[in-house]
Structures are given as C-alpha cells and as structure tokens.
C-alpha cells in the first residue's frame with residue numbers, strides 16, 4: 001500500500017515534471033496514462049513505489065534518463081515505464097527481446113586503437129554487478145551495506161597474480177588521498193545529485209570503498225551506484241588488453257560471489273542504462289578537428305552509437321579538449337559485440353579526424 005504522503009509527493013513531482021522542459025527519457029515515457037496505471041503499485045519484497053523509481057528525474061529536470069530501479073522486482077512491477085525507456089536508451093531493445101547469454105570472447109581480436117599515441121590518452125572498460133539476495137541502494141539497510149562490503153572485500157582481497165591489491169574503505173579515508181584518487185580517475189566522486197535524489201547516498205560513506213591492484217590498472221568500486229563495479233584502465237589505446245584484464249577479474253570474482261542476472265534483462269543494475277552486459281568501454285580522446293563542430297560530432301557519434309561525456313565522467317566538462325567517448329548501449333548484444341561496436345566506432349572517429357585535418 002502506498003501511503004498518502006508518498007502519493008501526494010508523487011502527484012506533485014509528476015505534475016512539475018510534465019510542465020517542465022525536461023528532455024529526459026522519464027518525462028517522455030511517463031505519460032499520464034502510465035502514471036495513473038502505476039502510481040498505486042508496490043514491489044512484493046521491498047514495498048518500493050513508483051516514487052522511488054522516478055525521484056531522481058523528478059528532482060533533476062536536466063537528467064538524461066531520470067529513472068532508477070530501487071530493487072530488482074521494480075523492473076517487472078513498473079515494466080510499463082521501464083520497458084520503453086530501456087528500448088529507447090539501448091537502441092531498440094524491445095520488451096519481447098532477450099539479452100543473449102554472456103560471451104566475452106577474446107580481447108586479443110582487437111588491435112590497439114591508437115598505436116602511435118596521437119589521439120587516445122587512456123582506455124577504460126567497466127561493468128557492474130549486483131550480489132544475489134540484496135536490493136539496490138534505496139532499499140539497503142546500514143547493516144546490508146556493511147554485510148555487502150564485507151563479502152566484496154573478502155572476494156577482492158583474495159585475488160592473486162596481477163589482480164593482487166588492497167581494499168580501501170571510504171570511511172576514515174584521508175581527504176587528500178580521496179581527492180587525488182578522484183582526480184586520477186580511479187575513485188567515484190562524492191555528492192552526485194542524480195544518485196543522491198535516487199536514494200543512493202544513504203549512510204554514506206558506510207560500506208563504500210575502492211580496491212586497487214598494485215599496478216593500478218584494475219579496480220573494484222564497492223557500493224557506489226551498484227554493489228560492484230569492476231574496472232580495468234590504463235594509458236594508451238590497447239582496448240583488447242584492457243578488456244581482457246577486466247574479463248579476468250570478473251571471472252575470478254564470479255567464483256566467489258553470486259551475481260544477480262535476469263533471463264531477459266541480463267546483469268541487473270540500479271540504473272536501467274546499465275542492464276544487459278553492463279559494459280561501458282571508453283577512451284579519453286582528443287579529436288580537435290571534429291570537436292570544432294560539436295553538432296556534427298554528436299551526429300557522427302550517434303551514427304556509431306557512441307556517447308560523449310566530459311573528462312571527469314558523466315555530467316562533467318571536457319578539460320583540455322579531452323572527451324570521454326564510450327558505447328551508448330549495453331544491451332541486446334553479447335559482451336564481445338558491445339566491445340566491437342565501441343572499437344569500430346572509435347576507429348571510425350579517428351579516421352574522420354584524420355580526414356578533417
């Protein structure tokens with residue numbers, strides 16, 4: 001049952017969003033009809049409401065998407081809203097479509113995207129995982145955060161070989177070290193308003209932390225947006241090598257933790273943009289000629305199904321002409337095919353940059 005106060009907040013938020021100029025996928029797909037159909041529903045295990053799902057987009061009209069799943073069941077209970085958003089974000093993943101089985105393939109198939117080092121500063125590949133048996137951020141208790149952290153910390157600190165490293169909890173972390181790790185692109189930022197209003201910052205910094213291997217090219221984020229983010233990154237454009245390192249880490253962790261994967265949606269994540277493979281493969285890249293015309297650049301990126309972000313990640317500015325360009329969709333293709341889509345797109349952009357000289 002949805003209580004009166006929540007219902008009033010929901011009605012108010014919906015009205016304001018509907019009247020706004022927001023370009024979010026939430027605004028586009030939360031029609032009056034869908035709102036009325038879903039507003040009294042709750043998820044069976046956690047009692048999550050439609051308000052949990054839409055609060056980020058309702059508070060932040062500048063959201064690109066604006067929708068989050070408070071718990072795994074929300075994708076089914078509120079499917080009338082999630083499905084069209086998923087379909088549009090992931091470029092036509094229809095409600096009758098099914099995420100293919102995991103297939104990582106071999107990174108060695110991909111050549112270095114920038115062997116002479118003219119364009120690419122660094123390459124990063126990440127994926128997200130949810131641990132079976134737990135909801136997402138808005139429904140986690142303080143005890144859940146600590147329990148999850150202890151499980152994840154146990155798994156990462158038992159990694160061996162090139163993955164061997166150290167777990168650093170955010171609680172008690174030296175401020176200078178935290179800022180340096182953020183600036184160096186290792187650690188997630190603090191105070192993201194999109195996440196905060198989605199209910200993802202409760203009990204912060206409890207249960208949050210980062211694992212870093214000794215070579216500083218393999219990382220695991222604990223309890224930020226997702227329970228787990230597994231990341232491989234290094235300078236230069238050797239996508240295959242970076243990808244293979246991430247895959248090795250995911251497989252090693254999968255032997256110790258049970259990941260939550262849905263038959264249709266693939267790996268379950270808090271944000272619907274990360275479902276499916278949950279992979280975002282990005283380069284920090286300089287394309288000065290193409291970037292002279294941002295509208296043309298955006299069109300070209302769309303053609304290759306690539307997304308452009310700023311240098312410090314989503315919702316940030318591009319510093320020194322360096323942009324973060326990655327695959328936009330994460331669903332409907334295997335892991336290998338997602339990497340190939342990004343690889344081919346970046347290759348296309350570099351060719352276009354050379355022609356524009």
Ligand code: ADP
Nearest residue numbers: 122123124185280282283284311312313314324
């Ligand atoms: P994600 O959704 O992958 O977590 P964000 O956009 O929040 O991504 O970025 C997380 C961090 O990763 C930021 O500090 C960002 O600058 C960094 N990052 C992303 N791609 C690269 C890259 N290719 N090289 C170096 N750092 C990167």
Ligand code: CIR
Nearest residue numbers: 063064065066067194271273
């Ligand atoms: C937004 O809607 O802008 C944030 N909630 C982030 C959405 C995820 N970003 C993306 O495009 N992959």
